Amino acid sequence: MKIQLCWWLVIVFLFIGILNATTESISAELSYNIFQQDFDFFQKTLRESHPNIYANLPEPEFNKQVNLIIEELATETDTLHFIAKLKQFSHLLGDAHTGPFYYQKETLFYPIAVCWLNDSWYINGTMKELADNIGSKIVSINGKDAEEFMSTLMTLCGGENIYWFRECAGDVMRYSSNLNLLDLAVEDNALHLVVEKEGQKKELILKEVENCNWSIVSFSDLTQYKMVNYWGKALTADDIYYLQFNHFSDTKSDNSKDEFSNWKSFLVQTFSTIDSLKLHNLVI
Incomplete structure (x- = not known):
């Protein structure tokens, strides 16, 4: 009888505990x-x-x-x-x-394009009046280390890999509304950069503009767009195979064995490389 009573008490206390937790x-x-x-x-x-x-x-x-x-x-x-x-x-x-x-119509933007190259951020585009700054390494932005600043901007980007985040962050940076989201804007709402080129550092202040005449230089970065249908590269240090798919112009053939032969050959070579290097991630 005492044992049964104890079990009933245990059950009651458990029930009360669950009820309290649920109520809370x-x-x-x-x-x-x-x-x-x-x-x-x-x-x-x-x-x-x-x-x-x-x-x-x-x-x-x-x-x-x-x-x-x-x-x-x-x-x-x-x-x-x-x-x-x-x-x-x-x-x-x-x-x-x-x-x-989240959409907010933007009429103003900072006249700057950036890219990631050799473990640093660089200016690869701006208004023609400031074109001499193209090729400059970005040291800091609005008083923060450039990599820290851009990494913070990446948190607004959805995606699967660091390569896309870097592409996205460059676009995100051009609009002050995004900087305001993360408290990265400064009082005058300008973009204050410290840049370095040929061993010389200087401050570059960019105000928002409605339009500008762009001067852009394409740097040879991994994710840089190439004028080919598709290409790929193994990044063994990151355990990634990077594949850039831009166009598809292969045509059908009367002979099924020849149909899309270039594309098939590319895929065979790609997956052969992935298998031989034992890579676990494919970034397209």
């Missing part, structure tokens, strides 16, 4: 502000509808990030900062098709 969880959700509610809906929808949602962000880390953002949003009052947090959370998921769509 519901109470917490009911007390969420509008940003917390929206984010909670967003992350729950991802769990329910996104295939293999934990592929790049394991569930424990996913949960950790959710709790962290919910906590940060408790005192958030700025819509732009909320959008930034949504984008940054989506960035962690590691795919290009998931994330909030």
Whole structure:
């Protein structure tokens, strides 16, 4: 009888504990502000509808990030900062098709194009009046180390790999609204760069413009567009095979063996290289 009573007490206490935990969880959700509610809906929808949602962000880390953002949003009052947090959370998921769509018509932009080359950021385009700065290495942007600044901008980009993030960050940097999302803008709303060329450093200040006459130089970077249908390269240090697909002009043939022969030959060579080097990632 005593043993049965003890078991009943254990069950009752367990039930009370579960009930309290559930009640606390519901109470917490009911007390969420509008940003917390929206984010909670967003992350729950991802769990329910996104295939293999934990592929790049394991569930424990996913949960950790959710709790962290919910906590940060408790005192958030700025819509732009909320959008930034949504984008940054989506960035962690590691795919290009998931994330909030945010559109703001931009009439002004910073007249600069940048690229990643030899482990640094360089200017490869600007207005013709400033063309002598093309080829300059960027040391800092708005008082921050250039790589740190650009890496922060990458958190607004959805994608699967660092090569795409670098491409995306260059576009993101041209609009002050993106800098404001991440508190990277400065008081005068200009872009303040310290650049280095031929051993000489100088400050370059770019104001927003409505249009400009561009001067752009194509540098030979890995992801630089090439005027060919498709090409690829093994990056063994990164365990990646990079494939750039630009056009497809192979035509059908009356002989099925010759049909798309160039494309087939390219694929055979590509996957033979991937297999021989035991690469695990294909970036297209």
